[in-house]
Amino acid sequence: MLPVDEKLKDFYQEIIRRNQGEPEFHQAVLEVLGSLGPVLAKHPELREHKVIERICEPERQVMFRVPWQDDKGTVWINRGFRVQFNSALGPYKGGLRFHSSVNLSVIKFLGFEQTFKNALTGMPIGGGKGGSDFDPKGHTDNEVMRFCQSFMTELYRHIGEYKDVPAGDIGVGAREIGFLFGQYKRITNRYESGVLTGKGLDWGGALVRKEATGYGLVFFMQEMLKARGQSFEGKTCVVSGSGNVSLYTIEKVQQLGGKVIACSDSGGYIYDENGIDLECVKQIKEVRRGRISEYSKSQPRCKYIAGGSIWDVPCDIALPCATQNELNGRDATSLVKNGCKFVAEGANMPTTPEGTKIFHDAGVAFGPGKAANAGGVATSALEMQQNASRDAWTFEYTEQRLADIMVGIHQRCYETAEEFGTPGNYVNGANISGFIKVARAMVALGLI
Numbered sequence: 001m002l003p004v005d006e007k008l009k010d011f012y013q014e015i016i017r018r019n020q021g022e023p024e025f026h027q028a029v030l031e032v033l034g035s036l037g038p039v040l041a042k043h044p045e046l047r048e049h050k051v052i053e054r055i056c057e058p059e060r061q062v063m064f065r066v067p068w069q070d071d072k073g074t075v076w077i078n079r080g081f082r083v084q085f086n087s088a089l090g091p092y093k094g095g096l097r098f099h100s101s102v103n104l105s106v107i108k109f110l111g112f113e114q115t116f117k118n119a120l121t122g123m124p125i126g127g128g129k130g131g132s133d134f135d136p137k138g139h140t141d142n143e144v145m146r147f148c149q150s151f152m153t154e155l156y157r158h159i160g161e162y163k164d165v166p167a168g169d170i171g172v173g174a175r176e177i178g179f180l181f182g183q184y185k186r187i188t189n190r191y192e193s194g195v196l197t198g199k200g201l202d203w204g205g206a207l208v209r210k211e212a213t214g215y216g217l218v219f220f221m222q223e224m225l226k227a228r229g230q231s232f233e234g235k236t237c238v239v240s241g242s243g244n245v246s247l248y249t250i251e252k253v254q255q256l257g258g259k260v261i262a263c264s265d266s267g268g269y270i271y272d273e274n275g276i277d278l279e280c281v282k283q284i285k286e287v288r289r290g291r292i293s294e295y296s297k298s299q300p301r302c303k304y305i306a307g308g309s310i311w312d313v314p315c316d317i318a319l320p321c322a323t324q325n326e327l328n329g330r331d332a333t334s335l336v337k338n339g340c341k342f343v344a345e346g347a348n349m350p351t352t353p354e355g356t357k358i359f360h361d362a363g364v365a366f367g368p369g370k371a372a373n374a375g376g377v378a379t380s381a382l383e384m385q386q387n388a389s390r391d392a393w394t395f396e397y398t399e400q401r402l403a404d405i406m407v408g409i410h411q412r413c414y415e416t417a418e419e420f421g422t423p424g425n426y427v428n429g430a431n432i433s434g435f436i437k438v439a440r441a442m443v444a445l446g447l448i
């Protein structure tokens, strides 16, 4: 990240003033502003059009009450959100997050990042994000269904295949998308497949979507390794989290000859020096919705460390795939000290600004989430294509499309970083190239 340009400093103060109590949103904006100084020097017309000011203000933000009843008949009230950030490149597109930590700041940071990420994919999709402070963990299927039905009873009026296309994120997988789609179909009396992505394979979903964020992350890392004349072969990797992104990151790393020795959940992490048994983790997480601590019961050679930082495990490659700000300055220092040379983010904004600086100063190759984890949303756009043409592609073809998209994103970031005088800095490459694409479209569409 470059020091923030003088003019942008004032603007950043204004962002803080107008969006009080939203630290995650401030952090995401600052990270992008840090890359934009040289862009404004090269494209003064963007300043005239106030493109940065416009891009930082969501086009529309919706907050709503979500009342629902648990199995005992007790009434609960949650809060629902949908932030429609930018539609210059296409309908708003981005996931729904159901987690107790969700608030307006979190949804705005995610929607902001999504706008640049989606631009980087090269697909015709704008940026948005939504969710609720409801956590499906610990609830029965029936309770989750009632919550989803209530959530969609408000959300349906704001979305549509040409308007806004939600998908999954933390806490929203195939089960939740099913209940949401069912309620949308019921209320609108339309089988509008393209209104949601991440659907089940029997009812409009696309092959590879489930695997796409993790696989895409590994394809991106493969390009980062190639750029330094290396490969996954024989490398040790640490992957935080054990949700959808982590599981399919581990799967693809293993397929490419790397060894994943640790993964985690919010309770702690497992360390298995012979390599994680992925099928066992899938059983625990995908089938039983259990805790990662259960792994050590069936795998006696593995260690379970409750609490503790997974980033203290020595590795060649670190892939943070859990959640925002999970890797701080202390963790980055520990990784660097233990010889880690490559980091790419499967989660959104998992590394704190301090952590990112430590990686850059130490010469670690660092792939930011908005580039490295864009495979998920890119494959959502492929699902939309299949829905629009009433078609279904094979796994092999779709995976190849995903791989090509990730190679393209890496190339764009790499070349842009070079063009703007910071070779090897993927943060600048991603921010600048995503920003320019959205900015050009916004100027072309007039003052809207």
Ligand code: GLU
Pocket: 093, 094, 095, 096, 165, 166, 167, 168, 169, 170, 197, 348, 373, 374, 376, 377, 378, 380
């Ligand atoms: N939630 C994912 C992301 O952060 C995917 C969004 C989508 O597929 O629309 O990019």
